Amino acid sequence: MKSSNTIKLSILDIGTIMNGKTASETMQDSISLAKLADDLGYTRYWFAEHHNTPFQVSTSPELMSAHAAANTKNIRVGSGGIMLPNHSPLRVAENFLTLEAMYPGRLDLGIGRAPGTDGLTAYALRRSREAVTSYNFPEQLNEMLGFFSKDFPSDHPYSRIIPFPGITSIPDIYMLGSSNGGVQFAIEKGLGFVFASHLAPHLAIPVLRAYKENSKPSRYASEPKSIFSTILITAETDEEAQYLAGPVELFWARLNTGNLGTTFPTLEEASRHHYTPAEAEARAQNKDKFIIGGINSVKQRLEALAEQAMVDEFMLLEYYTDQAARHKAYRLLASEFLH
Numbered sequence: 001m002k003s004s005n006t007i008k009l010s011i012l013d014i015g016t017i018m019n020g021k022t023a024s025e026t027m028q029d030s031i032s033l034a035k036l037a038d039d040l041g042y043t044r045y046w047f048a049e050h051h052n053t054p055f056q057v058s059t060s061p062e063l064m065s066a067h068a069a070a071n072t073k074n075i076r077v078g079s080g081g082i083m084l085p086n087h088s089p090l091r092v093a094e095n096f097l098t099l100e101a102m103y104p105g106r107l108d109l110g111i112g113r114a115p116g117t118d119g120l121t122a123y124a125l126r127r128s129r130e131a132v133t134s135y136n137f138p139e140q141l142n143e144m145l146g147f148f149s150k151d152f153p154s155d156h157p158y159s160r161i162i163p164f165p166g167i168t169s170i171p172d173i174y175m176l177g178s179s180n181g182g183v184q185f186a187i188e189k190g191l192g193f194v195f196a197s198h199l200a201p202h203l204a205i206p207v208l209r210a211y212k213e214n215s216k217p218s219r220y221a222s223e224p225k226s227i228f229s230t231i232l233i234t235a236e237t238d239e240e241a242q243y244l245a246g247p248v249e250l251f252w253a254r255l256n257t258g259n260l261g262t263t264f265p266t267l268e269e270a271s272r273h274h275y276t277p278a279e280a281e282a283r284a285q286n287k288d289k290f291i292i293g294g295i296n297s298v299k300q301r302l303e304a305l306a307e308q309a310m311v312d313e314f315m316l317l318e319y320y321t322d323q324a325a326r327h328k329a330y331r332l333l334a335s336e337f338l339h
Contacts, residue, residue: 001303004337008313010044011037011330012080012229015058018264018321023057029323030064031071036327038072040334043313044108045072046080051117051125054262062095069103078108080194080229080315081176083116085137086125089144090163096171097148097164107171110194111144113137113182141185148173149219173220174227179203183211190218192225194315201288204228208309228305229315231290234329238294244329245292246270248319249283256282267321295332302337 011033017026034045045068047061058064061079068077082092092109100107115122123132146152148170152159175186178199186193193211197204208226215224233245247265250273254260257278265273275283291301302314316333320326 001307004299004303005339006312007302007306007337008043009333009337010042010046010076010227010313010315012046012048012315012317013058013064014048014050014317015056015064016264016319017055017057019266020263026057027064027067031068032323033326033330034068034072034075034077036330038075040330041338042075042330042334044076044078044315046078046108046110046315048080049083049086049112049116051086051115052121053117054260055264062099065107066099066102069099069106074106076106076108076172077103078171079110081110081112081174083112083114084140084144085113085115086117086122089140090147090158090161092144093147093163097167100169100171101164101167104169108174109171110174110176111141111191112176113185138185141189145173145189145220170220172225174225177207180207183207186211187214190216190220192221192227194227194229195309196229198229198231198289198317204230205305205309208311212310225313226309226311227313227315228309228311229317230305232298232314232316232318233290233292233320234295234298234332235325236294236332238297241293241298243267243271244320244322244325245290246273247321248290249286250275250279251319252286252289253279253282256286264319264321295336298333299336 013030015026015030037045047064048058049061050056050058061082065077096107096109119132126132146158147163172192174192174194175182176194177183178196183193195204195208208228211226212224217223233241235241235244247267247270250265250270291298306312
């Protein structure tokens with residue numbers, strides 16, 4: 001079992017509006033947590049890309065990354081991820097090279113293959129039915145990496161394009177995945193890799209092990225860099241953690257039964273909710289998507305997973321509806337892993 005002293009912790013923020021707060025208040029909460037994570041020694045703070053959701057404000061990870069970087073000193077910031085099908089590869093390179101120039105050595109670029117939204121919104125983003133219905137991710141990825149590494153063949157028309165003048169470094173680039181697909185791009189291109197275990201918990205360990213066993217050094221990473229991403233709720237005791245996890249369990253049960261609603265559940269709503277048979281079944285099926293428990297049991301669970309998945313870093317996605325409990329949880333984790 002891996003020692004907690006060798007395990008790094010990072011945070012994935014999806015910008016969920018809680019307890020009827022405004023979008024501005026939600027973003028302020030994110031920056032407050034980023035500052036705390038910076039002070040506590042967390043490795044990175046990432047923002048997701050989601051569109052057309054009723055209570056998530058994480059539509060522009062580039063902008064949030066810039067704001068977080070401006071308000072922190074050491075922690076790495078970036079995207080988890082940029083959904084490349086929604087964007088021009090050149091524009092992604094320009095944005096993140098700009099950020100790298102502003103905050104050298106602190107930028108991460110996580111790349112996803114999914115749209116992060118529904119079909120209509122994808123069309124509104126891409127402005128082309130062909131772009132929505134066709135699959136050209138490999139070409140997009142090659143173009144984006146070409147702009148970063150400046151290694152287009154001399155006869156390629158893009159070889160004459162300068163995405164950002166005068167810069168000598170690029171962000172660390174990671175491929176995101178929740179299946180066997182994304183990891184193949186990470187291995188082939190020599191990129192870092194992050195697996196979203198909350199989307200496919202049964203695949204997390206074998207896919208992360210396959211990445212570690214097959215990856216080779218590249219111009220983008222001198223050694224394989226793998227991260228285990230999971231939903232985690234912790235507190236001082238198992239009982240308190242289970243209470244705090246009530247809203248996320250109810251949210252995912254509703255998500256899986258097609259009854260999402262327009263607001264995220266509160267602690268009070270979750271504690272008094274009577275699950276329908278369909279919701280109860282979904283809740284049981286979702287059990288492996290979460291790590292919920294007091295700090296001692298969570299520590300043991302993360303140490304075991306790190307050994308099994310051959311990783312030394314976890315990226316934590318959480319849904320604390322109480323900001324004080326949220327900060328306390330990250331302090332508890334830091335006291336066990338980041339001392």
